[in-house]
Amino acid sequence: MLSPVSGDFLDQADPYRRELMAHCYRMLGSVHDAEDLVQETYLRAWRGYDRFEGRSSLRTWLYRIATSACLTALEGRSRRPMPTGLGGSSDPGDELIDQGEVPWLEPIPDRMTDPASVVGSRESLRLALVAALQHLPPRQRAVLVLRDVIQWRAAEVADAVGITTAAANSILQRARAQLARVRPAEDTVTEPADAEQRALLDRYAAAMERKDIATIVELCTDDVVWEMPPFGNWYLGPEAVGQHLALRCPGKAGDLRLLPIEANGQPGLATYLRGPDGRFHAFNLQVFTITSAGISHVGTFLDVALFAKFELPESLPADHEPAT
Template sequence: MTDRPSTEDFLRLADPMRRELLAHCYRMTGSVHDAEDLVQETYLRAWRAYDGFEGRSSLRTWLYRIATTVCLTALESRGRRPLPTGLGAPSTEATAPLVERPEVPWLEPVPDGMVGAGADDPAAIVTSRESIRLALIAALQHLPPRQRAILVLRDVLRWRAAEVAEALETTTAAVNSGLQRARAQLNEVSPSLDDPTPPLPHDQREQLDAYVAAFESYDVAALVKLFTRDAVWEMPPFIGWYQGPEEIGRLISVNCPAEHAGDLRLVPVAANGQPAFAVYFRQGDIYTAFSLMVLTLAAEGIRHVAMFFDVGLFEAFGLPSTRPVEERASTTN
């Protein structure tokens, strides 16, 4: 009987997979904070069971099996994490009172760097970014947990049906049936998910610069011109969502606390493989954390903004809670 491997040996072999396992747990849960906890639980379980690992599969496959089981167990006692558009209500009038639901476990964005979408390998970057797009993560929340696991293991990780069946302790026929139902449900709630997300061309980078300039100068009219005709704006924990440039403009005019140029500061970050900004609001001599917004771009303009008011997310993105007023944000990402 071989000696139990040391913690150092186990971590040396398993640690390089931590970011991809975090991405897997994030796809399953829709929460960066839950994903971090579940990866920790995965490594703890794997360490405890490592002396029984016989090498019949790769260490990566074995860790994914454990992570999937950990996620499914956690999801038994947790509800789905929606965005406001996923609650089933129609779009809201911009002048209607804001209704906040802080008790809802809302979907959370994830920093690219935490899940490998900021890696050096271009192919890995494309794969990671496509599989953590905010629209995909939101759509996955509509699936029952086991269907979610089947779809992620088959369509994202490209496992064979037999491998998924073994991991989930079910039959290949059940996996194929579950995958078919999951794909149909995903297409129903978000039929545009198959559209690839291309690298930002030069004109869209200019569009982002214009977006930052309009926000920081509090030029609502300039902002309105940047949205597509069917653009959607949503901002958990508020349950309303708003469609169309004019409605979005009215919403900002009525409810944004900014009053003058310089009241807001946008700092570029990368979330869910998409352009994103940390928004700071000026209070006296400092800017304080206000929100994180994730943008979805189309050829004709900005088609979706998810503005997350959970300032606890700033820590996950490695961002300070305050910034000096004189500090200028970089315009490159």
């Protein structure tokens, strides 16, 4: 049974859970790790709640605890990249290289963060930006997120990170400069209206289910990027993407089923592949960047453990209707 203090803490703190999830995800690049760190944040805060003196808001206090927990968790860890962050584009004819040992960036379902309302807006959760943040050392990452996303004052950031205000300002300048060097241009594009995006993805889903590679390529921009962790290979341009799909996309027409998802404030699709039993089994998750010219980026994640985070079934029945 909860004590009155425990009950009061949960009532006061629970409304901040989604934005703290977004904060930990920006810091860590992993939905699994972010979930663990939010739990740790609430446990630490609950244990110390009777000593909370209210000198700052409860929200600020929770962010300080979460930031400290994230910085501790990041000690000695490698950053979580996307394949584009590791080297040049690949030839579609090359064998796929499974780099399962790399701690890859993961997508996060919108239901866990509510991008439309969390502090920093949905743009601050986009895959491209979170991938760029992973290039920053942990303390630079924390300072930049707290200043430029959460919009804290320099003194508040310094207090949270345990440094002077002057040091916080210096770190922020270095972090902004580094982010500008690694942040892709696609992260600043203006997207078409949601209805237009959904219509385009409906066409894409139907083409994938028909294995209509020509239509898929037609829907992509001239500089489209296709990447698919845990494979280190990635492709630049519609021709390379089309060749990859022709050579590597498994199954034949009718062997795929796709369901819409929302991740990182972006549209996406969950892909299921027909198995020997006739059912369609979890295969990958795709997250899209869409511009007025078409699909400019496809992040394809083959870790089927992510399906549970998106509350998706492990399989679909053999008679599941196609998108067409």
